Amino acid sequence: MSTQKEYDSMTEEERAVFDAAARKKEEEEQAALPYKWKQTLGDVSVSVEVPKGTRSKDLVVDIKKKSLKVGLKGQTPIIDGVLFKDIKVDDSTWTLDSQKEVNIHLEKYKGTEWWKCVIEGHPEIDTTKVVPExxxxxxxxxxxxxxxxxxxxxxxxxxxxxxxxxxxxxxxxxxxxxxxxxxxxxxxxxxx
Incomplete structure (x- = not known):
């Protein structure tokens, strides 16, 4: 990534090319994750595909203030790591939809900032480009x-x-x- 000074010295056309390349790289990195996610200032929504026919008793979903673990019992977790920021555990939930997708709602502890990623160490997004609803x-x-x-x-x-x-x-x-x-x-x- 260029420094802010280098970015500021670019022409409008160079910035457009740079931004497009950065957006493409970000989209590819996010698409490679084993989950999809989106956010508002107040919460993060994560969806994880699981094999069709999965029942809630087949799942391990552990939502903690600083961590998230999602997977099938007896298998390597699909998500297992430290959350980017703390969450409010009592206001966070999960559901299994159509026996094929786990949807997780994480309520941000501080609902005034954009997250760069869900799990620390996972590819980050450029939060300066986030367009709020x-x-x-x-x-x-x-x-x-x-x-x-x-x-x-x-x-x-x-x-x-x-x-x-x-x-x-x-x-x-x-x-x-x-x-x-x-x-x-x-x-x-x-x-x-």
């Missing part, structure tokens, strides 16, 4: 939602050349103060 304001908790709505309002106000919510609060406070102190001259007062 669009989230809805309704998905956010009240405090975060309020903060985001305020930022969006302020951004729209600035774009329209209008005062932001903070500017409006200051103006309202000044108006109240002026009403309480009519004897003072505010004609030369500057906001800003």
């Amino acid at each position: 669009n989230s809805k304001l309704s998905d956010l908790d009240g405090e975060t939602r309020g903060m985001v709505e305020k930022m969006m309002f302020d951004q729209r106000q600035k774009a329209a050349g209008k005062p932001t919510s903070d500017d409006l609060k200051k103006a309202e406070a000044l108006k109240r103060f002026q009403a309480q102190h009519p004897e003072m001259d505010f004609s030369n007062a500057k906001m800003g």
Whole structure:
């Protein structure tokens, strides 16, 4: 991999070629894994194919805070290693679908970062290229939602050349103060 400095000095065309080659290599490495995986900021989903007709009693699935083991009883595990980051064991589950695929849901302990891989030592992805799914304001908790709505309002106000919510609060406070102190001259007062 090139250093960031080398990458920054590339032309747009050279970057496109470099990125395409890196993406192709990453896709090949991920396809060679004995499982498929995807993630959101909050969780990781892993699917492992097993022989058709497999029953849950034939499986060994061991989900721990720092490790994951998946396989068929009496055989070498398909996955057995240290997880890239810690998970919340009580919120992580697995299911056997159609007697041929084990689907594992791992709840990230810190739901604010992208994982480079599922198991340490396995091929990594470039997390700077991860495109997150669009989230809805309704998905956010009240405090975060309020903060985001305020930022969006302020951004729209600035774009329209209008005062932001903070500017409006200051103006309202000044108006109240002026009403309480009519004897003072505010004609030369500057906001800003």
